[in-house]
Amino acid sequence: MSHTVKAPNRPEPEATSAAQVLTPAVDILESDTALLVVADLPGVPKDAIKIDVAGRELTLEGRRAGESPIEYRRSFRLPLGVALDAITAEHKGGVLRLTLPKQSAQTTRQIPISVG
Amino acid sequence: MFSRDLDFDRRFQLVNQLWRGFDRAFQELEPRGAAGPELTDDGERFVYSADLPGVSLEDVEVKLAGDVLTIAVKAAPPKLEGWSVHRRERQVVSSTRSWVLPVKVDAAATTARLTDGVLTVTVPKSPEEKPRTITVQAS
Known part of the structure; x- marks a missing residue:
């Protein structure tokens, strides 16, 4: 399985909000059964985190309130074979852990050749 | 030439x-996820704040000995057995830093809090050190 992870998105200029857009640091790990994305989102409460999957693109967003608000944002291109509807997220101590299970039923199928 | x-x-x-x-x-x-530690003085108190995502409460030690504030962070390296690594950007930071606070502080009223991976230590100044406004009198 090949994994393409897109380079972090360039911060986009935002006209409407004064928040600084930053790219959070992430770890990306893989086991036999799943991919794990771990992102540092210090100061971002659970309710201010948004995880979107559009097509094969996963976007993380988190807003950190304060005197100088920060908008964390990062997108990844998900590899084929990830069970999109089985993605789970866990948030603890300013760290977001996304588990992306691999599709299990990748059994090989034999195609019979009919004699013409 | x-x-x-x-x-x-x-x-x-x-x-x-x-x-x-x-x-x-x-x-x-x-990637710039974390802000560096900061110690500020707002007149009434010193406020130390640092981003420590993923660091648990028991790995942080805050000590106040006289006017020396020491903050020690012992971050455990992540467990990676069974995982292959595609990308590792998150930094494991262990550090010990001390500051000599320039004025007398109220040790009993000092508080430390770890919320969503952000450590905030508030050290109030002693009452006699707090800023006073001096009324200007007309002569």
């Missing part, structure tokens, strides 16, 4: 420009 030196300078200028461009490009790409 003179013109040759100028050429030389110009060439270096180009190289420098190129490097500056590189630096800028990488700065923008570099």
Whole structure:
């Protein structure tokens, strides 16, 4: 399985909000059964985190309130074979852990050749 | 001779420009999740704050001995057995830092809090050290 992870998105200029857009640091790990994305989102409460999957693109967003608000944002291109509807997220101590299970039923199928 | 030196300078200028461009490009790409630790003085109190995502309560030690504030963070490295690593940007930071606070502080009223991976330590100043407003009298 090949994994393409897109380079972090360039911060986009935002006209409407004064928040600084930053790219959070992430770890990306893989086991036999799943991919794990771990992102540092210090100061971002659970309710201010948004995880979107559009097509094969996963976007993380988190807003950190304060005197100088920060908008964390990062997108990844998900590899084929990830069970999109089985993605789970866990948030603890300013760290977001996304588990992306691999599709299990990748059994090989034999195609019979009919004699013409 | 003179013109040759100028050429030389110009060439270096180009190289420098190129490097500056590189630096800028990488700065923008570099993940910057965490803010550095900060110790501020708002008149009434000292406030220390640092981003410590993923660090648990028992790995942080805050000590106040007289006027010396010490903050020690012992971050455990992540467990990676059974995982292959595609990308590792998150930094494991263990550090010990001390500050000599310039005025007397109220040790009993000092608080430390770890919320969503942000450590905030508030050290109030002793009542006699707090700023006073002096009324100007007309003579």
